[in-house]
Amino acid sequence: MFKNTGCLSSIEYSSLMPDEDRLNEGPVAIIECPEHIPCNPCQQACPRGAIQPFQKITDLPVIQFDLCNGCGNCISVCPGLAIYVIEKNYTPDTSLMKIPYEMLPIPEKNDICDILSREGSVIGRGRVERVQKYAFNPKGRVVWVEIPKKLYKEARNVRMVKE
Amino acid sequence: MKQNCDVLIVGAGPAGLCAASVFVNTNVQVVVIERDPFLGGQLLKQTHMFFGSKEQYAGTRGFAISDILKESVLQAKNIHIFTETVAAGYYPEDGFMLAIEQDQTLHRIGFKKVIVATGASEKALIFENNDLPGIFGAGAVQTLMNMYGVAPGKEVIMVGSGNIGLIVSYQLLQAGISVKCIIEAAPVIGGYFVHAAKIRRLQIPIYTQTTIRKAIGTDSLEGVEIVSLDEKWQSIPGTERIESCDTLCLAVGLCPMSELLSQMQCETKYVPELGGSVAIRNHRMQCTNKDVYIAGDVAGIEEASSAMLEGYIAGVSIAEDLQIATPKHLVLRENSVEFLKAMRSGPIGEKICSGLKKVEESHV
Missing domain, CATH: 3.50.50.60 (FAD/NAD(P)-binding domain)
Known part of the structure; x- marks a missing residue:
């Protein structure tokens, strides 16, 4: 259970992902926010209305994957750093993962990084494709990382490899 | 006046x-x-x-x-x-x-x-040697680090997994300070899952049903002895272990x-x-x-x-x-x-x- 470990199990996180058809179609946001905490900026940040309106501020965010185009606005506003975007078929061999990133130094394009799982285990190597800054969140970044395609479900974080 | x-x-x-x-x-x-x-x-x-x-x-x-x-x-x-x-x-x-x-x-x-x-x-915690230099409340760590830019130490053990313990651990990591683990006496993590998840995916373990027995060190903190707890919150004999650290941060309410x-x-x-x-x-x-x-x-x-x-x-x-x-x-x-x-x-x-x-x- 995630309340004992602080990590979603593979069953728990798989249930929050869209189906394979949607993953194959293009970039999509995935929200790992399984607790009824009082918070709703993600809903207001979505320009396409893909995150369903909340009845109560403690509702869980529900994303309609067919409306989401993976723009990443929600990533930058989520105080829990709970949202990331996966573009499964970025190239024939790689996927693209967009994650919130709050560590220094700020990464640059083509930096090499370790890919970390939800438990923090190193599961592979990736490459920074782009670093985005949003006006709303000047101290945070959204980092786009190209990762081996086989890791698109397990990958959840990166650590820059020092040269 | x-x-x-x-x-x-x-x-x-x-x-x-x-x-x-x-x-x-x-x-x-x-x-x-x-x-x-x-x-x-x-x-x-x-x-x-x-x-x-x-x-x-x-x-x-x-x-x-x-x-x-x-x-x-x-x-x-x-x-x-x-x-x-x-x-x-x-x-x-x-x-x-x-x-x-x-x-x-x-x-x-x-x-x-x-x-x-x-x-x-801030609440404190009673244990042997809890007055050794290197033992801080979480608020003090935040003040030193986030307001004055002073690192409280090099290697930190956090006591308490409420939101403050989780957030301060994350902030320590952001400041480039090593966090060895978070220990929590209760069987579940106290704070928001999303805060705990941020810590976990940075490779920091959270040990639930674990508490501190004593601090070790002569002039300042060199380590702590921690122990596992059973469901009645009693120490389980034989589970005592020593973890080295130079900073202990108390986030216990x-x-x-x-x-x-x-x-x-x-x-x-x-x-x-x-x-x-x-x-x-x-x-x-x-x-x-x-x-x-x-x-x-x-x-x-x-x-x-x-x-x-x-x-x-x-x-x-x-x-x-x-x-x-x-x-x-x-x-x-x-x-x-x-x-x-x-x-x-x-x-x-x-x-x-x-x-x-x-x-x-x-x-x-």
């Missing part, structure tokens, strides 16, 4: 600042006294983005919220702010608050109404600072769900001494967002007593009450709600 005001606000954290903001553009003479040299209270140390809704600045980082709250209050000519000034005591015979400024100037402040927004103090309220003859009650002794109050945040109002952690340990909302409620209620409340004020209070209710509606708010039931008196 002697002076009189209409409204005295003790504490310029999120609750006190929001309460003060109610009196911007009025003729009410307000005095705010703040112990620290700056305004904003704990907000200044909060580098993470806040939860809640847009109205409570969700998605904005704590220190940036304090800038927003300060702005309107600082410009108001009727709001007089004394920083580095401690509310030392209330003298009922003459009805004034004695405040001591840093330079030892004494102020006798008379008032019609007072809002006590003193916040909370907060305690409301209600002393001034007791001095002012406000009825208080010990409510574990709210962190300690808190004043009996009505829905207007008014205590049993009708001239005294409360807002923020002193009313029960919660989030900064709740403190802001309670500050507005207390401020507007006083404006009402002074018969200067505008329709806009009343709408602000109505909305704040609604937001508070909504924020406490989930399972995470259950504990707070059960605590509040014990101190909210409709007949006050």
Whole structure:
């Protein structure tokens, strides 16, 4: 259970992902926010209305994957750093993962990084494709990382490899 | 120095600042006294983005919220702010608050109404050698690190997995300091899952059902002995182990600072769900001494967002007593009450709600 470990199990996180058809179609946001905490900026940040309106501020965010185009606005506003975007078929061999990133130094394009799982285990190597800054969140970044395609479900974080 | 005001606000954290903001553009003479040299209270140390809704600045980082709250209050000519000034005591015979400024100037402040927004103090933990240098409260670590840019140590063990323990661990990692592990006596992680998940995916273990037995070191901290607990919270023999570290950070809860309220003859009650002794109050945040109002952690340990909302409620209620409340004020209070209710509606708010039931008196 995630309340004992602080990590979603593979069953728990798989249930929050869209189906394979949607993953194959293009970039999509995935929200790992399984607790009824009082918070709703993600809903207001979505320009396409893909995150369903909340009845109560403690509702869980529900994303309609067919409306989401993976723009990443929600990533930058989520105080829990709970949202990331996966573009499964970025190239024939790689996927693209967009994650919130709050560590220094700020990464640059083509930096090499370790890919970390939800438990923090190193599961592979990736490459920074782009670093985005949003006006709303000047101290945070959204980092786009190209990762081996086989890791698109397990990958959840990166650590820059020092040269 | 002697002076009189209409409204005295003790504490310029999120609750006190929001309460003060109610009196911007009025003729009410307000005095705010703040112990620290700056305004904003704990907000200044909060580098993470806040939860809640847009109205409570969700998605904005704590220190940036304090800038927003300060702005309107600082410009108001009727709001007089004394920083580095401690509310030392209330003298009922003459009805004034004695405040001591840093330079030892004494102020006798008379008032019609007072809002006590003193916040909370950190709880400590009893174990062998808990006075060794290198052992800090989480608030001290945040002050050193986030306000003064001083690293408290090189390798930290965090005690407590509530939101403060989780957030401070993350901030230590952001500052490039190693966090060895978080230990938690309860079987489940106390804080929000999303905060715990951030820590876990940075490779930091969280050991539940684990507590500290003693600190080890001669001149300063060199390590700690930790032990696993069974479901009855008893140490399991043979599970003792020593972990090296030069810093131990205690994030084991907060305690409301209600002393001034007791001095002012406000009825208080010990409510574990709210962190300690808190004043009996009505829905207007008014205590049993009708001239005294409360807002923020002193009313029960919660989030900064709740403190802001309670500050507005207390401020507007006083404006009402002074018969200067505008329709806009009343709408602000109505909305704040609604937001508070909504924020406490989930399972995470259950504990707070059960605590509040014990101190909210409709007949006050």
